[in-house]
Ligand SMILES: NC(=O)c1ccc[n+]([C@@H]2O[C@H](COP(=O)([O-])OP(=O)(O)OC[C@H]3O[C@@H](n4cnc5c(N)ncnc54)[C@H](O)[C@@H]3O)[C@@H](O)[C@H]2O)c1
């Protein structure tokens with residue numbers, strides 16, 4: 001705020017309570033009213049400083065305020081820096097589901113200052129690496145040796161590499177039409193099912209995705225010929241970031257399957273699943289049956 005004011009901008013700040021509950025239409029509407037009261041018009045600019053919740057919410061406000069004003073992403077979590085700030089998906093949650101109300105609205109700039117990550121609790125820091133490991137699996141196996149859980153000294157090039165991967169995929173398939181962007185869902189079909197079945201708050205998103213990655217990697221071994229050694233390498237890496245690789249025993253396979261069936265990706269009947277034949281590349285497969293997914297969930301108990 002001080003540097004913006006010093007540069008001659010007139011700045012107003014608007015904060016929301018931490019947490020997913022702030023990603024609501026009510027909150028977006030409240031922010032719009034605050035912006036009006038503060039005298040902002042179509043020449044104003046929104047700066048979204050925070051994690052993915054703030055980025056999605058503030059981006060959505062920017063998308064609808066005066067029918068759309070520019071915005072800048074200033075992501076402060078690993079998830080936000082490597083994932084949510086890039087790609088232009090903005091929005092809020094509905095009572096009937098996450099991210100159901102929103103707009104594509106690209107930020108003018110994404111400024112990821114890795115120093116901000118220093119204050120993240122370890123669990124939140126580590127969860128972001130599920131998406132990083134996902135990027136390595138689908139696009140960049142050379143990144144794997146660059147991942148050192150205990151060394152936080154060279155985060156900037158690593159974050160930049162992940163932004164480049166997500167940006168390349170998203171710019172080639174901005175509105176999810178060619179299937180390329182769908183590769184980013186690696187680990188997310190079963191991961192979302194587990195996240196839902198466990199109840200939001202039990203696993204952080206990245207933790208559920210870690211389990212989804214384990215399942216997708218195992219299916220990649222059995223259905224697409226991914227070498228066992230590559231699978232073991234991914235499992236070791238997830239564990240090194242303290243990410244779960246086994247499903248908690250009290251979460252039943254039936255509850256995960258029920259959550260999967262409710263997933264919007266299943267509405268059309270066919271299961272579009274992302275698999276990898278070799279680390280660094282992925283493809284969309286529609287040959288899996290629900291029973292294959294059930295076995296994959298069961299496999300997470302071993
Ligand atoms: N738009 C997309 O493409 C996309 C992609 C992935 C995720 N998302 C969304 O992102 C959200 C999750 O984002 P998230 O994981 O960043 O969670 P979050 O925004 O809820 O942040 C996690 C917690 O960390 C705190 N925090 C943020 N920065 C901090 C810092 N530097 N130091 C200490 N604490 C800090 C926050 O206040 C919050 O309590 C979800 O709503 C998800 O749907 C969107």
Ligand SMILES: [Zn+2]
Pocket residue numbers: 131188205209
């Ligand atoms: Zn994710």
